[in-house]
Amino acid sequence: MSGDWKELVSLTFQGDRFRDHALDLSSLSELPRFQKIVSELARTLWKAAHPDRERLPARFDEQTRLWLRRIDPGSAVAPLGTYVVPEEQQRIWDHEISAVEGAVDLTYEALLAAENDGLLPEGLPQALLPDLALLGSSLADGEELHVRVPNRRSPARVNSTTRQNWAKFAAAPHPSTIELVGECLEVDVKHGRFQLWTDAKACVQVAFDASQEETVTSALKDHHSIRIGVRGLAEVSPEGKPLRFTAVDSLKLVVPGATLFDEAVPSIETQLAAIWSDVGASEWDHLPKNFTDNLDQHIYGSPAE
Numbered sequence: 460m461s462g463d464w465k466e467l468v469s470l471t472f473q474g475d476r477f478r479d480h481a482l483d484l485s486s487l488s489e490l491p492r493f494q495k496i497v498s499e500l501a502r503t504l505w506k507a508a509h510p511d512r513e514r515l516p517a518r519f520d521e522q523t524r525l526w527l528r529r530i531d532p533g534s535a536v537a538p539l540g541t542y543v544v545p546e547e548q549q550r551i552w553d554h555e556i557s558a559v560e561g562a563v564d565l566t567y568e569a570l571l572a573a574e575n576d577g578l579l580p581e582g583l584p585q586a587l588l589p590d591l592a593l594l595g596s597s598l599a600d601g602e603e604l605h606v607r608v609p610n611r612r613s614p615a616r617v618n619s620t621t622r623q624n625w626a627k628f629a630a631a632p633h634p635s636t637i638e639l640v641g642e643c644l645e646v647d648v649k650h651g652r653f654q655l656w657t658d659a660k661a662c663v664q665v666a667f668d669a670s671q672e673e674t675v676t677s678a679l680k681d682h683h684s685i686r687i688g689v690r691g692l693a694e695v696s697p698e699g700k701p702l703r704f705t706a707v708d709s710l711k712l713v714v715p716g717a718t719l720f721d722e723a724v725p726s727i728e729t730q731l732a733a734i735w736s737d738v739g740a741s742e743w744d745h746l747p748k749n750f751t752d753n754l755d756q757h758i759y760g761s762p763a764e
Contacts, residue, residue: 466540467563474602477535486597496590500562523559567608570615573624581636585699592625638690643678664703674710686713
């Protein structure tokens with residue numbers, strides 16, 4: 460490999476078993492567990508950021524893979540990094556280091572939530588809770604795994620207590636910030652709640668306050684033609700099903716099928732022109748002469764036509 464390496468996170472094994480920065484082989488299983496979590500989160504974050512793309516970029520798994528290149532002193536410290544592809548290769552396929560960096564940050568936030576018995580971060584897939592619960596399962600009583608990321612003052616700790624919290628997250632309803640759009644029915648103004656139907660079978664109870672009453676009653680009055688969007692704190696079942704909103708950050712009326720337009724966002728033409736102006740004329744000479752004729756070949760490695 461001719462590119463550079465960038466360290467994104469370090470896993471520190473704390474305990475007598477790891478003195479003299481020796482990593483017990485029975486604890487090596489923690490590294491692939493951590494990699495699996497980061498890989499799945501990287502895929503989730505990339506798909507959320509590119510809803511119009513049907514498949515992952517070429518070499519996505521390679522670019523979001525973490526590597527162990529040494530063991531540092533200080534108990535046993537395993538710094539994990541990603542391979543940064545050379546600049547000339549970045550012109551040929553998408554460079555997705557931001558996906559793995561975001562996945563590491565989200566993993567760190569989730570581990571902090573378990574350590575402090577707090578709210579799980581927004582965007583964390585319910586399906587990953589069992590994998591997060593398994594992290595640290597090789598540790599004995601009194602041992603800890605510290606997860607450190609750059610620019611964060613303290614590590615997220617994994618130990619027997621945090622694993623018990625993950626078990627609670629996976630087995631019982633837990634609070635999470637979510638956003639849903641549905642039909643408003645059966646408003647109870649006196650007690651400040653209404654039913655949000657996301658489909659013919661799924662109903663979620665939503666709490667609202669006096670300042671939101673007009674929006675709610677408007678959604679009820681025109682429920683055949685208007686939907687209401689809700690964003691706030693909700694109880695979520697272990698299977699990932701929203702049960703009820705306990706606090707609402709925002710309510711908005713939505714016309715089904717309407718395209719939301721944000722005037723503050725530059726047009727696609729403006730964005731493309733900005734990208735074009737940032738690339739020097741000589742850089743375009745690096746592209747193959749038959750690039751557009753054999754696009755799949757150069758981007759995905761498909762056979763040339």
